[in-house]
Amino acid sequence: MLIEHLLRYCATRTTQHYLAFKPGLSCAPLLPDKSKKYLLYIHIPFCDHLCPYCSFVRTTFEPALAGRYFEVLKKEIRTYFSLGYQFDSVYVGGGTPTIWPEKLVEILSLAKSLWPIRQISTEANPDHLVPDILQKLKDAGVNRLSVGIQSFSSDILTSVHRSKQCGSSEDIKQRLASIKGMFDTLNVDMIFNFPNQTMEMLAEDIKALKALDVDQVTYYPLMISNFKQKEIEEECGKGHNRHERKAYDFIVDQLAGQYRCESVWCFSKQAGLIDEYIVSHNEYIGVGPGSWGYIKGAMYYNTFSVQDYIQRGQSDQSPITACRYFSKRERMRYMFMLTLMTGSASLSDMRNKVGNHFWLFLGGELLFLLLTGALVIRNGKLVLTRKGRYYWVILMGTLFSVVGDYRDTYAPSDDSTLLFREFVPLSRPRQACNV
Structure with missing residues (x-):
């Protein structure tokens, strides 16, 4: 337990350091390495209902606002x-990407007309699993559908205000069963560690997942x-970390045999199925409010305000409001953390990517993980143990x-207010964050 507290503390401080963006400039988009292919993340910030635990940039759906948004997004x-x-590759997240399927199809069609896109993944809500919407997505080239279920428990769905929108657990199960085989990959997003989630509830969720297959x-x-802490406590109770390790071990054990661990929190029936886009792609570009990108050792953020995003686009201003270059050690840490999300990392691949400085820059982290039994060296690879996989859940969580704290801190209370209040006026000349 002490090590877990230490991990959370260190991960918090390190992430806060990574998010120490230097204010003062509105940045132009970063320039690409034209020999590389990147992943494009597209953010759709609209929802019918705002879930209390979510800190992603989202707002209640209004057709007029959304119409202006999609034009600026294009x-x-x-x-x-x-x-x-x-x-x-394209990954569409939200918000609720399928809230206006016709506009989503327009966005995907645009991307396909500009680039040879081979992989399209989009998130969806259970209430959008209807034939008309699903056929539109399939025709648009979506080959991975990720459905946000969170839990099949009526008590949990009610406490997080999803039962009226998504339907009963039986309705959700029937919809999922009816679309099996329609897409190359059908993923279900679940959440464990709700304060009001008992081990019996978790067991029922996993039983349902295994039956759905x-x-x-x-x-x-x-x-x-x-x-969001207070809101969650009011709706679900306190102490969401009390049984995290027990719940995680239970999930891994129960899904074993039917599913294989593709990452520390993703379980697939076969190898090679895509999970987190930041894991499958070392560098990526994000479009839409609140999205971020990472390229050439630099990370950038778009404005967190939907209104500001639209205004910037209509006036030909860059939506990028913050950009930070990582030091060599920071880049190594970032790559190391994301690579080990899959459970292992080839030592030769790490050396090829960062050189022999790998051991020098990450010696402290590696020593800690080896001494605590979280990491072993096996067949030329760094391999996370069961304990190490849980430690990575802590780190990534x-x-x-x-x-989320960063987004909530700088999110405008009024969309007419600019995101970064300490920034100088945006009329200053833009400077490119080019490496």
């Missing part, structure tokens, strides 16, 4: 085409920002929680 996508970017299950820990 404009941003075309900007990256004009800069010479090459994309072969979907292609892929992603089991996230509850990741909430400090700003903390990272996303701190990023």
Whole structure:
């Protein structure tokens, strides 16, 4: 338990350091390495209902606002085409990407007209699993559908305000069963560690998943920002970390045999199925408000305000409001953390990517992990043990929680207010964050 607290503390401080963006400039998009193919993340920030645990940039769906948004989003996508970017994969997240399926199809059609896209993954809500919407997605080239279930428990769905929107657990199961085989990969997103989730509830969830036999299950820990803590406590109770290790071990054990661990929290029926886009692609570009990108050792963020994003696009301003270059050690840490999400990392691949400085820059982290039994060296690979996989759940969960804090801290209380209040006026000349 002491080590777990230490991991959370260190992960929090490290992530806060990574998010120490230097304010003062509105950045132009970064320039690509034209010999590389990147992943394009597209953010759709609209929802019918806002879940209390979510810190992603999202707002209640309004057709007029959404219509203006999608036009600006197309404009941003075309900007990256004009800069010479090459994309072969698209991941659409939210929000609720399928909230306006016709507009989503327009966005995907645009991307396919600009680049030879081979992989399209989009998130969806259970209430959108209807034939008309699903056929539109399939015709648009979607080959991976990720459905946000979170839990089949009526008590949990009610406490997080999803039961009215998503339907009963039986309705959800029937919809999932009816679309099996329609897409190359059907993924179900689940959450464990709700304060009001008992082990019996978790067991029932896993029983349902195994019976449905979907292609892929992603089991996230509850990741909430400090700003969402009170709301979650009011709806679900306190102490969401009390049984995290026990719950995680239970999930891994129960899914073993039917599913294989593709990453520390993703379980697939076969090898090679895509999970987290930041794991499958070392570098990526994000478009839409609140999205971030990582390229050439630099990380950038778009404005967190939907209104500001639209205004910037309509006035031909870059939506990028923060950009930070990582030091060599920071780049190694970032790559090391994401690579080991899969459970192992080839030592030769690590050396090829970063050189022999690997051991010098990450010696402290490696020594800690080896001494605590979280990591072993086997057949030329760094391999996470069961304990190590859980430690990585802590690290990644903390990272996303701190990023949520960052979003909530700088999200405007009024969309007419600019995101970064300490930034100088945006009329200053833009400077490219080029490496």
